[in-house]
Amino acid sequence: MKKKTAIISGVFxxxxxxxxxxGCHSRVNAPETTTEKQDIFQSGExxxxxxxIAKAQKIVVVPIKDESGAVSEDTENEVVITDKDEVxxxxxKLTDNITGWKPCSLPEDAVPNGKFIFYVQExxxxxxxxxxxxxxxxxxxxxxxxxxCVTVQMDSVLDLSVNxxxxxxxxxxxxxxxx
Numbered sequence: 001m002k003k004k005t006a007i008i009s010g011v012f013x014x015x016x017x018x019x020x021x022x023g024c025h026s027r028v029n030a031p032e033t034t035t036e037k038q039d040i041f042q043s044g045e046x047x048x049x050x051x052x053i054a055k056a057q058k059i060v061v062v063p064i065k066d067e068s069g070a071v072s073e074d075t076e077n078e079v080v081i082t083d084k085d086e087v088x089x090x091x092x093k094l095t096d097n098i099t100g101w102k103p104c105s106l107p108e109d110a111v112p113n114g115k116f117i118f119y120v121q122e123x124x125x126x127x128x129x130x131x132x133x134x135x136x137x138x139x140x141x142x143x144x145x146x147x148x149c150v151t152v153q154m155d156s157v158l159d160l161s162v163n164x165x166x167x168x169x170x171x172x173x174x175x176x177x178x179x
Contacts (some may be wrong), residue, residue, distance in 0.1 A: 058082045058119040058135050059090060062178050064112040064142075075167065079177070094174075097167045104165035106151065110144040114178040143174045 061079040081087055119135035142151040148171035153161040166174075 007167075010110050055120060056087055056091060056118040056138060057084075059087055060117040060119070062115045062179055064118060094170065097170050100167040100170075103165045104149050104163050106149050106163040107130050107147065110149060111149055113143045113145045113175060115140045116143075116174070116177075141174075143171070143178070145175075147171070 052117045059081040061081070063077050080092060117137060118139045118141075120138045122136050123135045124130060124133060143153075144150070148165050148168055149163055150166055150171070151161060151163050
């Protein structure tokens with residue numbers, strides 16, 4: 001009986017280790033060239049990752065204080081969205097026209113207007129209280145003044161930053177947060 005229990009415990013430990021290790025990702029295959037990034041965008045993989053924004057649980061709206069792109073250290077002007085309905089409404093508005101998003105070259109004179117930083121809560125661990133979970137940054141989007149181009153930086157799995165032209169309706173919606 002003890003031998004059977006030891007075998008079951010051993011198998012359980014090995015399976016647990018495999019599950020934990022299966023969640024680890026390597027940056028070895030991260031795209032480096034513009035062509036590789038465009039291939040990811042055209043393959044639909046990028047679209048899948050942008051849709052991860054819909055899973056955000058916290059969105060921080062950060063105005064940019066000057067043309068250099070420096071983020072204002074005055075957190076008084078930041079807007080933090082954590083209400084589930086508000087986050088869902090934002091994500092729906094953003095991803096409604098996702099098929100209209102196209103790779104673009106960021107104009108040299110583009111002036112950053114603000115950033116949206118998307119967070120998800122870390123996975124609940126055994127014995128952890130749900131309210132003790134921390135928020136982890138998943139992605140970031142920079143919008144530019146008088147432009148329909150945005151820069152999206154995806155999570156560390158893809159390690160991807162790409163400039164996109166979004167439909168004018170989406171650009172107006174995003175810029176409205178910084179007026």
